[in-house]
Amino acid sequence: MNTKNILIAGLVGAVITLLLTNIPFVNLINCLICAGFWVGPLFATWMYKRMSGTLSTKEGIWVGVTAGAIAGVIGFLLSFVGAAGFAGVINQLNAVMPPEDQIEMGGIEATLFNVVGTLIGVLFDIVVGFIAGYIGALLFKDKTQTQIQP
Numbered sequence: 001m002n003t004k005n006i007l008i009a010g011l012v013g014a015v016i017t018l019l020l021t022n023i024p025f026v027n028l029i030n031c032l033i034c035a036g037f038w039v040g041p042l043f044a045t046w047m048y049k050r051m052s053g054t055l056s057t058k059e060g061i062w063v064g065v066t067a068g069a070i071a072g073v074i075g076f077l078l079s080f081v082g083a084a085g086f087a088g089v090i091n092q093l094n095a096v097m098p099p100e101d102q103i104e105m106g107g108i109e110a111t112l113f114n115v116v117g118t119l120i121g122v123l124f125d126i127v128v129g130f131i132a133g134y135i136g137a138l139l140f141k142d143k144t145q146t147q148i149q150p
Contacts, residue, residue: 001059005051010066013044017071017125022084024092034128041067041129045136057137064133065126072122079118090114 017040021027030036041064048063049055078084082091090110 001056001062002052005048006059006063006066009044009048009051009063010070012047013040013042013063013067013129014070014074016040016043017067018074018078018084021071022075022078022088037068037071037125037128038132040071041132042136042139045133046140049140055137055141057134057141060137060141061130061133064129064131064136066129067133068125068127068129069122071129072125075125076118076122079114084118 017037019026020029020036020039027036029039044063044067045055045060048059052059075084079088082088
Protein backbone atom coordinates (compact mmCIF):
# COMPACT_ATOMS: atom_id res chain seq x y z
CA MET A 1 0.00 0.00 0.00
CA ASN A 2 1.53 3.29 -1.15
CA THR A 3 0.39 6.06 1.22
CA LYS A 4 1.67 8.85 -1.02
CA ASN A 5 -0.34 7.59 -4.00
CA ILE A 6 -3.42 7.10 -1.81
CA LEU A 7 -3.22 10.73 -0.66
CA ILE A 8 -2.65 12.07 -4.18
CA ALA A 9 -5.48 10.02 -5.69
CA GLY A 10 -7.73 10.88 -2.73
CA LEU A 11 -7.04 14.59 -3.14
CA VAL A 12 -7.81 14.48 -6.86
CA GLY A 13 -11.00 12.52 -6.18
CA ALA A 14 -12.01 15.05 -3.52
CA VAL A 15 -11.49 17.97 -5.90
CA ILE A 16 -13.64 16.23 -8.52
CA THR A 17 -16.35 15.60 -5.92
CA LEU A 18 -16.27 19.21 -4.72
CA LEU A 19 -16.46 20.57 -8.26
CA LEU A 20 -19.31 18.27 -9.30
CA THR A 21 -21.33 19.00 -6.18
CA ASN A 22 -20.84 22.75 -5.77
CA ILE A 23 -20.59 24.39 -9.21
CA PRO A 24 -24.01 25.74 -10.25
CA PHE A 25 -25.74 23.74 -13.00
CA VAL A 26 -22.96 21.13 -12.92
CA ASN A 27 -24.30 20.10 -9.51
CA LEU A 28 -27.54 19.01 -11.20
CA ILE A 29 -25.72 15.73 -11.86
CA ASN A 30 -26.56 14.95 -8.22
CA CYS A 31 -30.17 14.45 -9.26
CA LEU A 32 -28.90 11.19 -10.75
CA ILE A 33 -28.33 9.07 -7.59
CA CYS A 34 -25.92 11.67 -6.14
CA ALA A 35 -23.50 10.95 -8.99
CA GLY A 36 -21.27 13.89 -8.06
CA PHE A 37 -20.41 12.16 -4.80
CA TRP A 38 -19.68 8.79 -6.45
CA VAL A 39 -17.57 9.94 -9.39
CA GLY A 40 -14.73 11.42 -7.31
CA PRO A 41 -13.88 8.29 -5.27
CA LEU A 42 -14.38 6.03 -8.30
CA PHE A 43 -11.98 8.16 -10.31
CA ALA A 44 -9.56 8.16 -7.38
CA THR A 45 -9.46 4.35 -7.30
CA TRP A 46 -8.86 4.25 -11.04
CA MET A 47 -6.11 6.85 -10.69
CA TYR A 48 -4.48 4.93 -7.83
CA LYS A 49 -4.44 1.79 -9.97
CA ARG A 50 -2.78 3.76 -12.79
CA MET A 51 -0.21 5.31 -10.45
CA SER A 52 0.77 2.23 -8.46
CA GLY A 53 0.13 -0.47 -11.05
CA THR A 54 -1.79 -2.61 -8.60
CA LEU A 55 -5.01 -2.30 -6.62
CA SER A 56 -6.36 -4.51 -3.87
CA THR A 57 -9.79 -4.24 -2.29
CA LYS A 58 -8.28 -2.78 0.88
CA GLU A 59 -6.38 -0.13 -1.10
CA GLY A 60 -9.50 0.76 -3.09
CA ILE A 61 -11.48 1.27 0.09
CA TRP A 62 -8.73 3.43 1.60
CA VAL A 63 -8.55 5.56 -1.53
CA GLY A 64 -12.34 6.02 -1.54
CA VAL A 65 -12.49 6.87 2.16
CA THR A 66 -9.59 9.31 1.75
CA ALA A 67 -11.32 11.04 -1.16
CA GLY A 68 -14.60 11.20 0.77
CA ALA A 69 -12.96 12.48 3.96
CA ILE A 70 -10.98 15.19 2.17
CA ALA A 71 -14.07 16.29 0.21
CA GLY A 72 -16.11 16.31 3.41
CA VAL A 73 -13.61 18.36 5.41
CA ILE A 74 -13.05 20.90 2.62
CA GLY A 75 -16.81 21.12 2.07
CA PHE A 76 -17.26 21.69 5.81
CA LEU A 77 -14.72 24.52 5.75
CA LEU A 78 -16.32 26.04 2.64
CA SER A 79 -19.71 25.99 4.37
CA PHE A 80 -18.55 28.72 6.76
CA VAL A 81 -18.20 31.15 3.85
CA GLY A 82 -21.48 29.99 2.34
CA ALA A 83 -19.96 28.21 -0.64
CA ALA A 84 -20.92 24.62 0.18
CA GLY A 85 -23.18 22.50 2.33
CA PHE A 86 -26.39 23.84 3.82
CA ALA A 87 -24.98 27.37 3.85
CA GLY A 88 -24.62 27.22 0.06
CA VAL A 89 -28.20 26.00 -0.29
CA ILE A 90 -29.47 28.78 1.97
CA ASN A 91 -27.50 31.38 -0.01
CA GLN A 92 -29.10 30.15 -3.22
CA LEU A 93 -32.55 30.22 -1.61
CA ASN A 94 -32.02 33.79 -0.37
CA ALA A 95 -31.93 34.95 -3.98
CA VAL A 96 -35.55 33.90 -4.51
CA MET A 97 -37.08 34.12 -1.01
CA PRO A 98 -38.91 37.16 0.32
CA PRO A 99 -37.08 39.13 3.06
CA GLU A 100 -39.58 38.22 5.80
CA ASP A 101 -38.88 34.53 5.27
CA GLN A 102 -35.14 35.17 5.33
CA ILE A 103 -35.47 36.77 8.77
CA GLU A 104 -37.26 33.67 10.08
CA MET A 105 -34.38 31.50 8.84
CA GLY A 106 -31.76 33.41 10.87
CA GLY A 107 -30.67 33.03 14.47
CA ILE A 108 -28.89 30.45 16.55
CA GLU A 109 -31.20 27.64 15.44
CA ALA A 110 -30.27 28.17 11.81
CA THR A 111 -26.57 28.29 12.65
CA LEU A 112 -26.80 25.10 14.69
CA PHE A 113 -28.82 23.40 11.94
CA ASN A 114 -26.20 24.50 9.40
CA VAL A 115 -23.28 23.09 11.40
CA VAL A 116 -25.02 19.81 12.29
CA GLY A 117 -26.31 19.36 8.75
CA THR A 118 -22.88 19.99 7.30
CA LEU A 119 -21.28 17.52 9.73
CA ILE A 120 -23.83 14.94 8.58
CA GLY A 121 -22.73 15.84 5.03
CA VAL A 122 -19.11 15.08 5.97
CA LEU A 123 -20.18 11.68 7.29
CA PHE A 124 -22.18 11.12 4.08
CA ASP A 125 -19.07 11.93 2.00
CA ILE A 126 -17.02 9.39 3.95
CA VAL A 127 -19.65 6.63 3.69
CA VAL A 128 -20.14 7.22 -0.04
CA GLY A 129 -16.34 7.28 -0.45
CA PHE A 130 -16.13 3.91 1.31
CA ILE A 131 -18.79 2.35 -0.91
CA ALA A 132 -17.42 3.93 -4.11
CA GLY A 133 -13.89 2.85 -3.18
CA TYR A 134 -15.11 -0.70 -2.70
CA ILE A 135 -16.96 -0.64 -6.03
CA GLY A 136 -13.91 0.91 -7.70
CA ALA A 137 -11.70 -1.80 -6.23
CA LEU A 138 -14.01 -4.47 -7.63
CA LEU A 139 -14.03 -2.79 -11.04
CA PHE A 140 -10.34 -1.94 -11.32
CA LYS A 141 -8.47 -4.43 -9.13
CA ASP A 142 -5.94 -6.85 -10.52
CA LYS A 143 -7.40 -9.85 -12.25
CA THR A 144 -5.95 -13.11 -11.04
CA GLN A 145 -5.50 -15.69 -13.73
CA THR A 146 -6.57 -19.16 -12.78
CA GLN A 147 -4.68 -22.01 -14.29
CA ILE A 148 -6.65 -24.91 -15.66
CA GLN A 149 -5.51 -28.25 -14.32
CA PRO A 150 -4.81 -30.79 -17.10
